Amino acid sequence: MKTSDPTTTPNFDALARPYRWLEYLTFGPYLQRTRTCFLSELETCRRALVLGDGDGRFTAALLRANPSIHVHAIDASPAMLRALQKSAGPHADRLTTEAADLRQWSPRAGTHYDLVATHFFLDCLTTPEIAVLAARLSPALAPQARWVVSDFAIPATKFGALVAAPLVAALYRAFSILTHLRVRQLPNHRAALESSGWAMESEKKHLGGLLLSQLWHRR
Numbered sequence: 001m002k003t004s005d006p007t008t009t010p011n012f013d014a015l016a017r018p019y020r021w022l023e024y025l026t027f028g029p030y031l032q033r034t035r036t037c038f039l040s041e042l043e044t045c046r047r048a049l050v051l052g053d054g055d056g057r058f059t060a061a062l063l064r065a066n067p068s069i070h071v072h073a074i075d076a077s078p079a080m081l082r083a084l085q086k087s088a089g090p091h092a093d094r095l096t097t098e099a100a101d102l103r104q105w106s107p108r109a110g111t112h113y114d115l116v117a118t119h120f121f122l123d124c125l126t127t128p129e130i131a132v133l134a135a136r137l138s139p140a141l142a143p144q145a146r147w148v149v150s151d152f153a154i155p156a157t158k159f160g161a162l163v164a165a166p167l168v169a170a171l172y173r174a175f176s177i178l179t180h181l182r183v184r185q186l187p188n189h190r191a192a193l194e195s196s197g198w199a200m201e202s203e204k205k206h207l208g209g210l211l212l213s214q215l216w217h218r219r
């Protein structure tokens with residue numbers, strides 16, 4: 001695979017099977033707590049667009065918690081999508097999956113999602129790529145749509161400099177080797193979403209600010 005090309009789609013297939021266990025070994029329950037932090041706020045949502053959800057633990061939790069919701073899950077990795085389908089279990093009849101590179105994907109005309117979910121996915125994109133994605137989604141979103149985000153962050157504290165920054169750099173190095181991800185640093189997703197017409201409603205920090213859960217709404 002040509003890895004010097006920044007447009008190469010990262011390939012997470014090999015991680016689909018061990019992903020959950022690698023996560024438990026490194027972060028214990030914290031990433032799942034971060035993903036599901038605002039789940040109880042999403043009870044009125046009916047059509048969700050879940051982007052880059054990997055093996056689908058957020059999708060499974062959302063389908064379980066909200067029996068009226070339909071989920072369209074998109075990911076570049078077919079192996080991750082198979083794992084996501086399996087995670088949905090008895091709720092898979094309310095799930096549609098699609099394999100695509102989200103840097104090129106556009107929603108079908110006539111769809112109206114009222115929820116977008118991106119958990120530890122925006123950090124696979126650059127800030128301009130997030131802004132372009134948000135602009136492409138815009139015509140397919142309901143006026144009251146919300147966006148839930150989970151992501152890593154480097155807090156401006158001693159812990160940020162001594163622990164979070166080296167840890168995030170190590171994660172990027174590992175993903176670069178394992179998946180050929182070309183992004184090397186956390187994007188500024190806050191700036192990209194704000195410039196695309198979104199406003200942050202609520203934010204919760206976990207593990208000293210290393211992990212963020214955010215709930216956004218359209219302005």
Ligand SMILES: C[S@@+](CC[C@H](N)C(=O)[O-])C[C@H]1O[C@@H](n2cnc3c(N)ncnc32)[C@H](O)[C@@H]1O
Pocket residue numbers: 009010011012035051052053054055056074075076077080100101102103118119120121124
């Ligand atoms: C770091 S994993 C995060 C998975 C999951 N959302 C979580 O919370 O752990 C990133 C996921 O995004 C997908 N992905 C990365 N870049 C992508 C792209 N450009 N288009 C579509 N999916 C992408 C990967 O296949 C992978 O499943």
